[in-house]
Amino acid sequence: QKEVEQNSGPLSVPEGAIASLNCTYSDRGSQSFFWYRQYSGKSPELIMSIYSNGDKEDGRFTAQLNKASQYVSLLIRDSQPSDSATYLCAVNNGNNRLAFGKGNQVVVIP
Amino acid sequence: NAGVMQNPRHLVRRRGQEARLRCSPMKGHSHVYWYRQLPEEGLKFMVYLQKENIIDESGMPKERFSAEFPKEGPSILRIQQVVRGDSAAYFCASSSQMDSETQYFGPGTRLLVL
Numbered sequence: 001q002k003e004v005e006q007n008s009g010p011l012s013v014p015e016g017a018i019a020s021l022n023c024t025y026s027d028r029g030s031q032s033f034f035w036y037r038q039y040s041g042k043s044p045e046l047i048m049s050i051y052s053n054g055d056k057e058d059g060r061f062t063a064q065l066n067k068a069s070q071y072v073s074l075l076i077r078d079s080q081p082s083d084s085a086t087y088l089c090a091v092n093n094g095n096n097r098l099a100f101g102k103g104n105q106v107v108v109i110p
Numbered sequence: 111n112a113g114v115m116q117n118p119r120h121l122v123r124r125r126g127q128e129a130r131l132r133c134s135p136m137k138g139h140s141h142v143y144w145y146r147q148l149p150e151e152g153l154k155f156m157v158y159l160q161k162e163n164i165i166d167e168s169g170m171p172k173e174r175f176s177a178e179f180p181k182e183g184p185s186i187l188r189i190q191q192v193v194r195g196d197s198a199a200y201f202c203a204s205s206s207q208m209d210s211e212t213q214y215f216g217p218g219t220r221l222l223v224l
Contacts, residue, residue, distance in 0.1 A: 032211045043201055043215040044153065088153065092211055095166045096141065098203075100153040 003027065004091050006101035014109050019076040021104045023089030026070070032092035033065055033072045037085045038103065044088055048074065079108045112137045114204050114216030115184075122222045129189040129196070131219045135204030141165075142185045143203040143213055144177060153201065159185055192223045 005024050013019045025033075032051055036044035050056045050063040050072065062075040072091075076083055086103040093099045115134040123129050135142050144156040155169040159179035170177065174192075179185040189196055199220050203213035 034212075036215075043218045046212065046214060049212055090153075096143065096158055096205065096210055096213070097155045097166060097168070098143075098145075098153075098213060099155065100145075102152040 002101075003093065003099040004089055004101040006089055006104050008104050010105040010107060012107045012109055013079050015079060015081060017079050019079050019083065019106050019108070021074045021076075021087050021089075021106070023072045023074075023101055024070055025072070025089075025091045025099075027091065027093055027099075028067075028070060030091045030093060033063070034090040034092075034098070035061075035063060035072075035074045036088040036090060036100075038088055039085045047087075076106070079106075081108045081110050084108045114139075114202055114214055116202050116216040116219050118219060119217060120220045120222070122224060123192045124224050125193055126191050129192050129221055129223075131187040131189075131200050131202075131221070132184040133187070133202030133204075133216060134184045135202075136206075136214055139204035139206045139214075141205040141207070141210050142179050143205075144185075144187050145201045145203065145215075147199040147201065147218075149198070156187070189221075192221075194223045197221055197223045 035048045038044045048063040050065045056063045060077045064073045088103045089101040090098040142159045145153045157177045158166040174190045176188045199218045201218045202216045205213045
């Protein structure tokens with residue numbers, strides 16, 4: 001079983017719609033979770049961190065964490081063309097080692 | 111520029127040569143991490159360093175790869191006798207002592223082995 005899984009294929013959403021991304025992780029002891037955005041050919045850029053069960057909102061982004069079900073999700077409200085990128089889910093596996101999923105590509109269609 | 115700095119941004123080496131990748135952490139950060147991103151694959155943790163100490167090198171290949179973060183100067187990832195399979199993007203990240211879990215990434219070094 002992979003440490004962090006992001007199974008959805010490319011996600012196309014119309015401009016102004018909500019993009020929903022999901023991520024599951026295998027280590028039940030994980031305590032810290034992160035979402036990064038990576039534009040093609042660029043480096044990962046931190047969007048959100050979440051440590052407690054529930055929702056955390058920052059602007060148009062909302063992260064949701066459910067430790068019992070071992071999943072993390074990211075919602076992007078009012079999607080903009082500039083949100084078109086690959087979104088990486090990352091989990092701290094201890095000792096600050098981040099384990100990353102392969103990412104979900106989001107395409108916002110004007 | 112107070113962000114994480116990496117150089118060179120692009121590096122071309124022939125098989126058997128050595129590659130040296132440099133990383134200067136964000137101002138005020140004392141924790142440095144190296145990750146590798148192979149084409150069409152996710153980011154993989156390689157090593158976690160603090161000044162003069164390797165904290166976790168569980169992701170480093172056993173041979174040819176080494177990393178250091180000296181008391182003075184940048185962190186260096188060294189790859190000896192490069193092979194084509196080493197071609198990848200190598201990212202450095204840093205975090206602060208106060209919030210060591212939150213890592214900020216540099217622009218990366220794209221290594222191409224011919």
